[in-house]
Amino acid sequence: MLVEGTILSGPNFEPVEGRVVVEDGTITAIEEESVSSSNIVCPAFVNAHTHIGDSIAKEAGAGLSLEELVAPPDGLKHRLLRKTSRAKKVEAMRRSLEFMQSTGTASFLEFREGGVEGVFALREAAESLDIDPFILGRETVDAMEAADGFGASGANDADFGRERTATKRAGKTFGIHAGEADPSDINPALDLSPDFLVHVVHPEPIHLDRIEDSEIPIAVCPRSNLVTGVGMPPIRDLLERTTVALGTDNVMLNSPSMFREMEFTAKLTDVSPREVLRMATRNGARIAGLNRGVIEPGRDAKLLVLDGDSDNLAGNRDVVRSVVRRAGASDVTDVVL
Template sequence: MEKAIDEILLSGTILLGEDFEPFEGYLSLRKGVVAEVGSEKIDSDLEGIICPALVNGHVHLGDSVLKDPPYLPLEELVGPGGLKHRILERASRRDQVEGMKRSLSYMARSGTCAFADFREGGIEGVDMLLEAMEGSGMIGRIFGRPDPGSVRVHQRCWGVGISSTRDHPRSLVEEMVEKARSEGKRVALHAGEAGRGDIEDALSLSPDLLVHLTRAEERDLKMVAEAGVPVVVCPRSNLVTGVGLPDVRRMLQMGMVVGLGTDNVMLNSPDLFSEMEFLSKALLHNDRQVFMICTLNGARILGADDEAGAISPGKRCRIMVIDRRSDKMWGVRDPLASVVRRAAPSDVLAVY
């Protein structure tokens, strides 16, 4: 096969299509588009396990200035006036931007191509994240929060990101949601994290996305499923804060679109390989479903499935290549299971 100009040739095991069926062969990538997939032997630019890049459905990158805080109850850690907010108030703008840059760099190098950030700090907070994102090449969806006394988020936000409805006067939350809707923005809320009492309130606002649902009961999950609202779960974060673990298996049985997030950088690194391993081993025991949650589902939730989420001929796609000959991956028999349960950021050879 003759290589064209501006073409990248990859060979090995391709996790192909929306079912991620392993396919032995090669892939031609031209200007970000999967131009060709074939089974013949070729001289390639890189060989390995060729996968869709990962999507982090919920992260707080602004927390990158604070690492490994003491174990505290959720409210004391991240609630209004909690440790996180006190640290951020004292942190310099320079340090906050630098922390976000470093987290973004880590995410990009470790195979994450897209993320949704719940950004505090009002207009200035979003400006800091936009500065940190310059040149990252990542797909970023920012859910911002208004400045005090305002209900409008930054014009470049994809949506408004609201903590629990219990943290704000109901009238203020309704105004924020109404303003976001009038500007064509999405609405996302934390719900059911510390308790189930805010789930019905959150649903009454017709959100585009809910995060956590760790304390949701069967009746709550049924309401969410019937409303057709996607959910992003963050199990490692929930484990650290002691709020329980989401019933992801039941969510999927009910037909929900579920994504995966790493949540606060201060609690866990934005490492989706660790998140996938935990989700698979502790909650699902279904590697294909876990990989779908972390790729295709995440891309759909963020409106980015036209350029991420699955590898298909003719589609623009973000791709990562995993080294199956590394000390950690040597001896792989099931490429999909090994990517989900065993691979680490150090095994990522390249991201295209």
């Protein structure tokens, strides 16, 4: 299989005219030569933090606080999930996954509510789709054992020591929310030696030092943080210390569009377009231990193809900047997953 166009090649997304050679789902070569295609070939996205289950409740809870919306066990999201049938939850999740796949997301790191049954429901929703869920079960150790790891709500909600120990013993991934509403749960979260943190909107100098020393990656969700009124994460400070990936968080609050998340991040922070694109691709893959997010030989062939001559992208003078700040679903011509 050959994919032609302007290829955003390697970890720095250098624009190269030519073709990507794919064999058995793996990139085997990048051939640099003149081609007639106006396409732009990018790594497919890795969404580093999602809650797909609340696809049943899009835009519910206007005006509610973060705690009222999503805090376990009785936030609005959890109450609505309890009232909804399994079949409706699976169908709603599947529709969100179909949207994500069509807009270039190859993989996503999901904090999955509902224990073991929640893990199985998401797997059912993803059946026959070309999008890979990396599932972190919640609520019980059994859910972790059925999934790819454990996703903790926050260190102020419970003592997750038992779950952390079991996850480590199983050789799986442990992620935890921290510093979303305030800094009080960051140190307790770091004490658990997690594989990654989510949000970290309110780190203090001591937290930044600990993050740098431990090199614990962070998944940030800027649109969600502004919707819930907790503020913007200090992405530049975090990037100077560790790996930072980009996620869309709750489908209830935001569409699971990495295009929108990239544009929002690029325009509201001092992070360069290349750094934002890296946050949306390679960095999320690194957190999940996936061999994707970069176009280079030996990587999984997970590719997003955009029409560089669309009404939206024609005339662009900086390919990477245009992909990050202006591209969208209407520019997608193909997704190789």
